[in-house]
Amino acid sequence: MLKLIVLSDLHIVPEGDLSHGLDTTERLETGIDFVNRRHADADLIVIAGDLADRGEKAAYERLQTSLAKFAQAPVLTLGNHDSIEVFADHFGKDHVNEQTGKIDHVIDRNGHRVIVLDTSVPGQAGGRLEEAQLAWLEQQLNEAAGKPVIIVMHHNITPFGVPTDGIILENGDAFAELVSGNRNIRYVLSGHVHMSVSGNFRGVPFCTIAGGHYNIEPTLGAPTQERSAGFVPRREGPGQLAVVLSDDTATVVHMENYIDRHLVLSPDLF
Numbered sequence: 642m643l644k645l646i647v648l649s650d651l652h653i654v655p656e657g658d659l660s661h662g663l664d665t666t667e668r669l670e671t672g673i674d675f676v677n678r679r680h681a682d683a684d685l686i687v688i689a690g691d692l693a694d695r696g697e698k699a700a701y702e703r704l705q706t707s708l709a710k711f712a713q714a715p716v717l718t719l720g721n722h723d724s725i726e727v728f729a730d731h732f733g734k735d736h737v738n739e740q741t742g743k744i745d746h747v748i749d750r751n752g753h754r755v756i757v758l759d760t761s762v763p764g765q766a767g768g769r770l771e772e773a774q775l776a777w778l779e780q781q782l783n784e785a786a787g788k789p790v791i792i793v794m795h796h797n798i799t800p801f802g803v804p805t806d807g808i809i810l811e812n813g814d815a816f817a818e819l820v821s822g823n824r825n826i827r828y829v830l831s832g833h834v835h836m837s838v839s840g841n842f843r844g845v846p847f848c849t850i851a852g853g854h855y856n857i858e859p860t861l862g863a864p865t866q867e868r869s870a871g872f873v874p875r876r877e878g879p880g881q882l883a884v885v886l887s888d889d890t891a892t893v894v895h896m897e898n899y900i901d902r903h904l905v906l907s908p909d910l911f
């Protein structure tokens with residue numbers, strides 16, 4: 642059995658600053674405490690990008706201080722809000738994959754292969770997997786030799802019918818082509834959209850985690866004029882992570898809220 646924890650969209654800002662009114666460091670540290678208390682038995686923790694809100698050095702320094710509070714060091718990759726240059730300068734060049742030049746990782750644990758891909762592209766909000774990354778991914782899948790594979794990356798691989806559809810992974814088709822077939826891909830987990838969605842794209846099962854920042858209302862079915870006017874309600878939302886439980890036969894993904902302002906119902910009601 643593999644127990645994998647995936648967090649996303651931390652959007653850390655320098656000390657004394659807020660991001661859209663939210664104290665993102667406090668939110669992250671609530672999440673870290675939650676993981677340490679509830680998931681001390683996790684085999685692996687991955688953070689799926691948008692580590693910093695604006696990619697400044699001071700934000701990565703503050704992030705590093707918070708991450709040291711995890712009982713085990715998480716594996717990191719980047720999102721569109723990050724800066725690979727500033728990140729690598731601060732966290733060290735050993736985070737950069739020699740073959741791809743991006744923050745890509747492969748981890749073999751408990752009979753599974755976990756592949757973490759950096760879909761960020763400097764200067765743009767949408768994501769992409771470069772040719773070198775697709776080649777590296779293919780190599781990792783070949784080496785997995787049918788072992789269950791779980792993939793984590795920042796950008797979602799297909800549109801969801803929501804306002805962020807213009808900034809998804811721009812070569813989702815090339816990715817899907819590579820991972821579909823007899824690859825034993827159990828799940829592709831992403832962040833980016835700040836909402837939880839699950840589905841299947843060209844035979845590839847995927848989900849997105851609402852993450853640690855604000856949540857975006859999908860506005861499905863909203864009047865066209867509201868949608869075209871850029872009417873996108875955002876909420877404080879939960880702080881949300883994914884808990885992936887996977888063995889030889891099944892992979893289950895729980896979305897757990899480490900920040901949740903919902904009322905806890907009285908025991909008398911049961």
Ligand SMILES: [Fe+2]
Nearest residue numbers: 650691833854
């Ligand atoms: Fe984000």
